[in-house]
Amino acid sequence: MLTLTSGAVQVIKTVTANPELPPETGIRIESGVDGSDALRLSVAPAPEAGDQVVEEEGARVYLEAEAAQLLDGKTLDAQVDPQGDVAFTIAEGDTGA
Incomplete structure (x- = not known):
């Protein structure tokens, strides 16, 4: 199963914290978009x-x-740069974060 770093947790919570969104709002990851x-x-x-x-x-x-299979055993991380842009990264295994 995919694991989340503390950075990813914070970014996801920030992105989905809009009070106009339903409380179960989250980030969805899809694979094979346009055959790629x-x-x-x-x-x-x-x-x-x-x-x-x-x-x-x-x-x-x-x-x-399909994304769940591809990401099984991997770790999702996220960081925000000084301009406020979010970058998600995927690493092999548990990063211990």
Whole structure:
């Protein structure tokens, strides 16, 4: 299963904290967009049918079935640069963060 670093938890909670969004809003990760191996990240109001749900400290990640297989055993991290842009990264295994 995908694990989240504390940085990813904080960024996801910040991104989904808008009071106009449903309380179960999370980040959804999809694979195979347009036939490529790229992953697409988006804000989702709830998981879709068949999604695997990863929740840690109130941060929710919804993984489309194929993305869940690709990310099994990996760690999601996130950082915000000085301009406020968010960068998500995926690392092999548990980073211990």
